[in-house]
Amino acid sequence: MNVSADTVLGALVVLAGTGLIAAGARWTGRAARPIAPRRARAHAWRAYVRAVNRSAELALTTARHTAGRGEPAIVTVEDVVRLAEERFGYEEVDRAHAAAALRAVYEREGCAADTVTDAWECGCP
Numbered sequence: 001m002n003v004s005a006d007t008v009l010g011a012l013v014v015l016a017g018t019g020l021i022a023a024g025a026r027w028t029g030r031a032a033r034p035i036a037p038r039r040a041r042a043h044a045w046r047a048y049v050r051a052v053n054r055s056a057e058l059a060l061t062t063a064r065h066t067a068g069r070g071e072p073a074i075v076t077v078e079d080v081v082r083l084a085e086e087r088f089g090y091e092e093v094d095r096a097h098a099a100a101a102l103r104a105v106y107e108r109e110g111c112a113a114d115t116v117t118d119a120w121e122c123g124c125p
Contacts, residue, residue, distance in 0.1 A: 049097075051088035056080045056101040058087070060109065073115040077102060 063073035080098040
């Protein structure tokens with residue numbers, strides 16, 4: 001029996017593929033963990049924080065682009081809340097969270113020279 005190396009290699013590839021398909025069919029769904037309420041809440045919270053932070057960045061960027069030459073950009077907490085509701089679909093955004101996100105973006109971007117905000121005066125902790 002004269003078998004070439006290509007034939008043996010092809011047979012090994014087919015057997016390995018068949019084995020992987022059989023293993024995948026046998027263990028379907030075991031790799032993904034079931035939904036746990038605690039993990040779902042943690043994921044929802046991270047998504048909310050990410051959306052509010054992104055809303056603060058968008059509000060700041062929009063205010064900077066719409067401000068005239070030599071005028072300060074004016075960003076309010078209400079702008080952040082409105083963007084989070086309109087762009088990310090949140091029905092209720094806490095003003096304290098929006099103010100905290102706006103303060104963080106304001107400080108990170110170094111906006112003290114050209115931007116005015118009410119993030120510190122909104123009565124939020």
